[in-house]
Amino acid sequence: MHKDLVKVNGDRDRQDSHRTVRPLKTPKAKGNVSLPALDSPKWQGSAAAFLYGMRSITTTILMLVLFATYVGIGALAHDTHFSLFWALASTLFVWAGPAQIILLVALGSGATVIQAALAVTVSAIRLFPMVVSVLPMLRMPDTKKRQLILPSHFIAVTLWVECFRLMPLVPRERRIAFVNGLGLGLVLSSLTATFIGYHLAANLPPLFGAAILLLTPLAFLLSTARNCKQLADVVALVLGLALFPVVSLFNTGVDILISGVSAGTIAYGVHRWRRR
Amino acid sequence: MSDFIGDWHALLVLLLAGFLPNEVWRMLGLWLGGGVDEESEILIWVRAVATAILAGVIAQILVVPPGTLASIPPPLRYGAVAVGLVVFVAFRRSIFLGVACGELVMVTGKYILG
Incomplete structure (x- = not known):
């Protein structure tokens, strides 16, 4: 995932990474997976x-x-x-x-x-x-x-x-x-x-x-940060954190929705703009 | 809401505002799944908005903390999460180390401050 981020931020690969259709995320197989072989009779x-x-x-x-x-x-x-x-x-x-x-x-x-x-x-x-x-x-x-x-x-x-x-x-x-x-x-x-x-x-x-x-906030902040694979995700995370306290001053009752949709849309805008 | 079940109103809210809004998207994915390009532009926006909403909730828990978390002074709450984030970034994106260090900072900080 870290590699993906670098790739998106890196100039050379940026355009390619958006044009080719990739799976949303392809985590590498790691850890001790102890499953029988695909053709093993144990799968019966x-x-x-x-x-x-x-x-x-x-x-x-x-x-x-x-x-x-x-x-x-x-x-x-x-x-x-x-x-x-x-x-x-x-x-x-x-x-x-x-x-x-x-x-x-x-x-x-x-x-x-x-x-x-x-x-x-x-x-x-x-x-x-x-x-x-x-x-x-x-x-x-x-x-x-x-x-x-x-x-x-x-x-x-x-x-x-x-x-x-x-x-x-x-x-x-x-x-x-x-x-x-x-x-x-x-x-x-x-x-x-x-x-x-x-x-x-x-x-x-x-x-x-x-x-x-x-x-809750710690585990979610860090696991969300780890799932960030594109620039848009990083901007959305940072901006979402920063925008909520500002929006909450207006006490609209839908503060989360307003700060989330605006921060997410700005992040998407940054993604579009960077791609040019 | 002191007993095990709680009141039925709260459970109805759980059904309407919790279960259905999530299940609808899962079942839409099941029924319409075939024709959607998972890397399409609209889904990049969807992911960005979902991430930002979650970030807003994280901020809300820290700024307007629920329950006993409110007894922790604000600078200590922010500091603990900041340390957790820095450790996470510094040590190969280890969620475990980040969470552990953030927690350690908050508990020792509160213990020292009394």
Whole structure:
């Protein structure tokens, strides 16, 4: 990812990098992936593939980041006075850390349901290209759409990155079962983390409670910074951070939406302008 | 909202403002997926806006902190995140090191300041 950034910033490659169609991101295969060979008889049956998928959560460093994020979300839910059930249901059904945080922070600071829903809807658009780029890896000629509903629900940034890393190592006819296992494994771990965070925030001394709440902005800032692959992403991140405090002075109720759409659009403008 | 389930109004809000807005985009990706170029200009804008919204939320948590985070003085909150970012950039983009150092700065800072 770092290389991509340098490439985009570098003068010589800049134009090419936009003209050629590349996958959104192609993380290099690293870490100890211990899957059987593609033609191994161990892949017989969907149940085996499902279990291999579930077991693969232990091979990713992103699991740690995800866990920390959801501990933070659990703590945030507690401190914004939501119930534990609400927090767990949001992890299971929303299954998108940023959206959950936007929802918690917006509702916790007194925004209306419509204002919160708007901010969440706009932030969730990014799931669309993720689904679009992952599904072709799972599809077989005879695959039905309904078989892809569950894998689509599991897609969020972690699974999206992991699919690029792991799918080439899984026989195509077993990929849906594998992704369902991997997705369920990630969801179950995140539910555990949400539960732990909620209870830690309730029971720890204030200093450590504060430390757990700080996990959310820290983990998100850094993982977003790591996912920045183009200049537009970097500008959007920096400008988004800087613009929010300014916009919030006007107290519009949709501060997040205004600062986000303007910063993002300016970032896109910079990207267009640099390309010339 | 002190018991496990909480009130039903909050759960309805979760469904309308949390679950549906996310699931709609996932299912659109599933139904319309085939014909979209994932590196098209509109998707670059989409990603930039999504990133900026998330950045705004990060800023909001730091500027108007929820719960016990409010007990940490603002300079210490900003300083801890800044240190985390610098460590992240300096040490091969390690999220783990960045988060750990940021947390360490905040906890020791608060401990010293009392």
